[in-house]
Amino acid sequence: MNLFYSFFALLVVLLILGIVFYFITARRYQSSDSVANSYDEWTEDGILEFYWGEHIHLGHYGSPPQRKDFITAKLDFVHEMVKWGGLDRLPRGTTLLDVGCGIGGSSRILAQDYGFSVTGVTISPQQVKRAQELTPEGVDANFFVDDAMQLSFPDASFDVVWSVEAGPHMPDKAVFAQELMRVLKPGGILVVADWNQRDERQKPLNFWEKPVMKQLLDQWSHPAFSSIEGFSELLVETGLVEGEVITADWTQATLPSWLDSIWQGIARPQGLVRFGLSGFIKSLREVPTLLLMRLAFGTGLCRFGMFRAVRTNSLEQTSKTVSQQTAQV
Known part of the structure; x- marks a missing residue:
C-alpha cells in the first residue's frame, strides 16, 4: 500500500511540474520575430513535419465528417478550398500568392495539380529553406521570406491571393486585410481559411472561455x-x-484534426527514437494546447472561417482608396 501511495505521490508531483513547465514555456507573441523563431525551431528539428507532413494546417474530413487518414485529410483540404473558392475554373499560368506558406505543401499542390504560378511567403527563413528543398525542379513554386503585414510586392501583382491559418499571428487584422487585397489585381480572387474566435459583440466570452482563449x-x-x-x-x-465577402464555417469538417494530431504521436512511436527524449518532451507539451483547441472549436468559442473576396475592377474606387490611405499616413 505504501508503494501505491508513493507512486501516486510521484504522479501528482510530475503532473504539477508538467503544468508549471507548460505555463513558463509559453511562446507569447512579442513581435514578428517571435513567430519566426517558433517556426524556425519546429522546422529545424523536423518534428512538426514528421507528424503533420508537408501541410501545417488542419484537414478536411467531409460534411458530415468521416474517418480519414490524417495526411489525406490535409491534402483534401487544399482541393476543397480550391473548389470552394472557384479557383478550379481558372486557367493554367494563373499567378497566386500563398501568404503564410509554411514549408510549401499547399503551394506545390496548387502548382502541380492546377498549373498555377505560385509564390509562397513566410516569416520563417527555415521554412523557406525547407520549402525549397521539398520542391522538385520544374514545379512553378518559389518561396521567399516576407512579412504579411508589409508585403514586398507592388499593388495588383497577383491573380489570386491564398492564405491558410496565418491570420492569428497578425497583430493588426486591418493591416493584414489591406495587404491581402492590395496585392490582388483588379478582378482577382482572395481565398482565406482561418481560425476565428466567436464574435464577442454578439456573445461575450464567459468565465471559463477567457482563460482558455x-x-x-x-x-x-x-x-x-x-x-x-x-x-x-x-x-x-x-x-x-x-x-460582398463570401464566408463559410468549416468547423465541423476540420474538427477531427485536433485529436488526430495527438493520435499521430501514439500511432507513430518511431518518432520517440528519431527525436529522442527532448523531442518527446517538446511534442508532449503541445498536447494540452491541442486539447484546448478541440474544446474551443467543439463548443463554439472558436470557429474555422472561410473567406472569399474579389478585388474591385473600378480604377476610380481603387484610386480613391489609395488616396485615402496616403492621406491617413
Missing part, C-alpha cells in the same frame, strides 16, 4: 483571433472589395 494565444505566438464577422468587415473596409 488566453492560452490559445499565449502558447502559439498569437496576438489575437479575429471573428468571421469582424474580418469580413475589415476586408470590406479596405474599399477594394467588389460586392
